[in-house]
Amino acid sequence: MLLWTVAGGKIIRDERIYDSAGVVERLEKARLDKELRTAGDVQRALLSQHALSNRYCESVGDSVACRAIGGDFFEFVDLPSGDLGIAIGDIAGKGPAAALLAAMLQGMLAVEAPAGVSPAVVVSRLNARLAARRLESRFATLVYGVLSSDGRLTYSNAGHNPPILLAPRDTRRLSVGGPILGAFPASAFEEETVRLGSGDTFVMFTDGVTEARNARDEEFGEPRLLACLGQIDRLQPEAVVKRVFSEVRAFCQDTEQTDDITVTATRFRH
Numbered sequence: 001m002l003l004w005t006v007a008g009g010k011i012i013r014d015e016r017i018y019d020s021a022g023v024v025e026r027l028e029k030a031r032l033d034k035e036l037r038t039a040g041d042v043q044r045a046l047l048s049q050h051a052l053s054n055r056y057c058e059s060v061g062d063s064v065a066c067r068a069i070g071g072d073f074f075e076f077v078d079l080p081s082g083d084l085g086i087a088i089g090d091i092a093g094k095g096p097a098a099a100l101l102a103a104m105l106q107g108m109l110a111v112e113a114p115a116g117v118s119p120a121v122v123v124s125r126l127n128a129r130l131a132a133r134r135l136e137s138r139f140a141t142l143v144y145g146v147l148s149s150d151g152r153l154t155y156s157n158a159g160h161n162p163p164i165l166l167a168p169r170d171t172r173r174l175s176v177g178g179p180i181l182g183a184f185p186a187s188a189f190e191e192e193t194v195r196l197g198s199g200d201t202f203v204m205f206t207d208g209v210t211e212a213r214n215a216r217d218e219e220f221g222e223p224r225l226l227a228c229l230g231q232i233d234r235l236q237p238e239a240v241v242k243r244v245f246s247e248v249r250a251f252c253q254d255t256e257q258t259d260d261i262t263v264t265a266t267r268f269r270h
Helices: 020-046 095-115 119-132 221-229 237-252
Strands: 002-007 010-016 051-053 057-064 072-078 084-091 140-147 152-158 164-166 171-173 192-195 201-205 261-268
Touching: 057 072, 057 084, 057 237, 072 095, 072 261, 084 095, 084 201, 084 261, 095 119, 095 140, 119 140, 119 152, 164 221, 201 237, 221 237, 237 261
Parallel strands: none
Antiparallel strands: 002 010, 051 057, 057 261, 072 084, 084 140, 140 152, 152 192, 164 171, 164 201, 201 261
16 A cells, blocks of 8 residues: 655655555544644634733733643633733643633633623632533633722632732732632632732743743742742733743753643733
């Protein structure tokens, strides 16, 4: 049997194959690889726009999947009130199942966020919707916050890595909320409101950042992340996101990663 490789309408390679079962296996793998690449393109299209800027803030995000498709996502949502909704999520597990659940959760958020209710209520509703589907061993962590033009940031954290608020006066973590999504339909979630000053920046990230590993099996870890963020001072949000990715890449070098990496940075301004 001849197996031809075609590019640009021309045969660039021909290979005689004697194992027909092997040919079928290779063709099936090629088909699956193409479908995964297509799914990856669709998932990237579903992600929030890379950057959003309005009269009082600027937000930038980026996400890199460790496979063709991943289970991380972020969202910037212009709300009817004029406020900005900001979310980051991480689905337990990897691959197609995690990616499908991430897309579903994004859709739920798109329905709930514009309703004008508080972040704690939004997170509670997402939890109830997800738990009702009874997806075994499929859970999610999420942070959802709403930033107003007067600098009020109200957020609720559902079991996610606490975002980091960077201000000249101090650095703090945003951890108020509740458990992971999808475990228990009646879980209670709290929220907190913090006041941002002009130039304050808060950074959201998934555990793919802090748990990234190098060739010596060392984790990047939160201390390195905090040290990296401590050096950014007044960098613009896009530069902040790029700096975090650059530091993680430099730490890991060529070591293959096993988790998706997602980072957002939002700066408030008067």
